[in-house]
Amino acid sequence: SEPYTSARALALFEKYVDADDSTAIGPVGLENLCADANIPMEGAMPLILAWQLGAKEMGRFTKDEWVEGTSNLKISSLSSLLSALSDLNNLLIFSKSPVKSNPKIDPYDRTTYLSYAKDTKSAFHKLYLFCFNLAKPEQSRNIDMETSAALWSVILSPKYPIMQEVLEYIGEKDGVYKATNKDLWTMMLEFCETVDPNLQGYESEEAWPTLLDEFVAWKKARSP
Structure with a gap:
């Protein structure tokens, strides 16, 4: 070159x-x-x-x-x-x-x-937060759920296996969750970093966004 x-x-x-x-x-x-x-x-x-x-x-x-x-x-x-x-x-x-x-x-x-x-953790956090600000329309505080899911599928899914299941859940509840604010965006990464695919690391008394608490309930209900 x-x-x-x-x-x-x-x-x-x-x-x-x-x-x-x-x-x-x-x-x-x-x-x-x-x-x-x-x-x-x-x-x-x-x-x-x-x-x-x-x-x-x-x-x-x-x-x-x-x-x-x-x-x-x-x-x-x-x-x-x-x-x-x-x-x-x-x-x-x-x-x-x-x-x-x-x-x-x-x-x-x-x-x-x-x-x-x-x-690398700090660098990834910077990239992840940048993507929220990039995708967020200027006058809005949120990203629509379809855009959020598309971003999560390319940024978080390759790194964190549990994200694939969260996306499956969001897809199944089509239209229930309308948008992602900065809090949900930030907490989604924290959830992926602390909770493994067997839900080890999940504590219900911690203040997770509703979507994530409901995802956990859904996952538990379908696990034998």
């Missing part, structure tokens, strides 16, 4: 900008970018990209966000972008061991990556 230059990074941005808005890459440009770079749209990598660019809107990157984010990571090619997102995906979503870094041959600047590798 060619070494990073800001001119190359900008040229890459300009290749994918919106037809009707030259100041941003929109949903179509993002899809084309991901397709060309072999970044799967259905996993967490587009969210990790938004996080690393400090995006303010779902599926949209401004020129300033792109220039600053790619400058921090020293990315100006599709292959280096794929490397950076794959590394973070493996580290934070799939809990794999950190890659060994060698600044002479690294495909991008791994300084940020290595700081996350020192405390």
